[in-house]
Amino acid sequence: MNFYDALYPQLISMGQERWAEQLRATLPERLDLDSHGKMSGWINALQSLPELRPSHVELRDSVTIGSSADLDLAKVNREELIAQLQAFHPWRKGPYNFFGIEIDTEWRSDWKWDRVLPHLQPLAGRSVLDVGCGNGYHGWRMRGAGAEFVLGIDPFLLSVQQFQVMQRYLRDPQHHVLPIGIEDVPADLACFDTIFSMGVLYHRRSPLDHLFELKGCLRSGGQLVLETLIVEGDQETIFMPPGRYAKMRNVWFLPSIAAMTLWLKRCGFTEIACVDTNRTSTGEQRTTDWMRFESLPDFLDPDDAEKTIEGHPAPLRAIFTATKP
Numbered sequence: 001m002n003f004y005d006a007l008y009p010q011l012i013s014m015g016q017e018r019w020a021e022q023l024r025a026t027l028p029e030r031l032d033l034d035s036h037g038k039m040s041g042w043i044n045a046l047q048s049l050p051e052l053r054p055s056h057v058e059l060r061d062s063v064t065i066g067s068s069a070d071l072d073l074a075k076v077n078r079e080e081l082i083a084q085l086q087a088f089h090p091w092r093k094g095p096y097n098f099f100g101i102e103i104d105t106e107w108r109s110d111w112k113w114d115r116v117l118p119h120l121q122p123l124a125g126r127s128v129l130d131v132g133c134g135n136g137y138h139g140w141r142m143r144g145a146g147a148e149f150v151l152g153i154d155p156f157l158l159s160v161q162q163f164q165v166m167q168r169y170l171r172d173p174q175h176h177v178l179p180i181g182i183e184d185v186p187a188d189l190a191c192f193d194t195i196f197s198m199g200v201l202y203h204r205r206s207p208l209d210h211l212f213e214l215k216g217c218l219r220s221g222g223q224l225v226l227e228t229l230i231v232e233g234d235q236e237t238i239f240m241p242p243g244r245y246a247k248m249r250n251v252w253f254l255p256s257i258a259a260m261t262l263w264l265k266r267c268g269f270t271e272i273a274c275v276d277t278n279r280t281s282t283g284e285q286r287t288t289d290w291m292r293f294e295s296l297p298d299f300l301d302p303d304d305a306e307k308t309i310e311g312h313p314a315p316l317r318a319i320f321t322a323t324k325p
Contacts, residue, residue: 006173059144068100106291126193135162269322
């Protein structure tokens with residue numbers, strides 16, 4: 001099953017012939033049935049989804065595909081479809097309204113999008129790279145906001161398969177999710193108008209290298225949109241958890257706003273601004289029927305919601321925008 005036939009011509013039109021050829025060679029192995037113990041099950045579940053034509057699609061104000069009436073017309077059993085979608089558990093990014101089925105994901109990613117949207121350079125006609133995109137939820141919202149082309153990258157194969165569930169019905173040749181990380185992207189592409197890196201920086205052992213990688217993908221004048229965990233403090237305040245942070249093993253550096261601003265400046269970005277801060281709430285990240293594992297309420301001190309279970313400052317997130325000169 002080749003999901004990327006429409007992608008390669010798009011990359012070539014952007015002057016990325018070499019990258020297109022590299023992906024043609026490497027993606028089949030990344031998506032091989034032996035690449036993950038559950039891959040064959042996900043592929044079978046994807047192929048067994050019913051043939052449906054959505055009566056309408058909404059991507060600007062939500063991600064809504066069809067309606068429950070479409071299921072009735074096609075004589076599709078709603079409960080059986082829910083069971084098929086649950087084969088892709090856990091659903092972390094969303095929510096999705098899928099033919100009248102509310103996929104209530106762990107994260108209310110729409111809340112983050114609402115915080116980001118007012119600070120974006122207009123996306124109409126722009127090419128976008130979404131780093132650490134998960135299942136592509138924000139990419140659909142970017143398309144709804146007018147982005148001409150959206151390429152998401154995420155190494156987690158389940159996220160890629162969840163994206164393909166939606167793509168099976170949306171059939172959008174201008175939105176793709178690749179099963180790769182930023183380290184797999186060729187250096188200095190300089191071809192994207194906007195780059196999003198949301199919820200990635202604190203997972204990188206070398207955050208400055210990550211910023212240089214993002215800068216290399218942007219064209220001159222392009223906008224970086226970066227969301228990360230932060231801590232309160234001055235320009236010299238950077239918190240490195242001695243062990244886990246909110247039960248996560250792979251959290252490395254949490255800068256203050258001033259320190260993050262300095263990092264961006266030292267990496268050569270201009271027009272740097274912190275445009276939003278937000279304390280993550282248990283309404284925004286929580287366990288649901290579609291993500292039945294532990295979530296934020298389990299990661300916080302039960303007696304003090306201002307602290308993580310380890311006693312560190314509770315998750316505080318900031319959104320930064322910057323420009324590549």
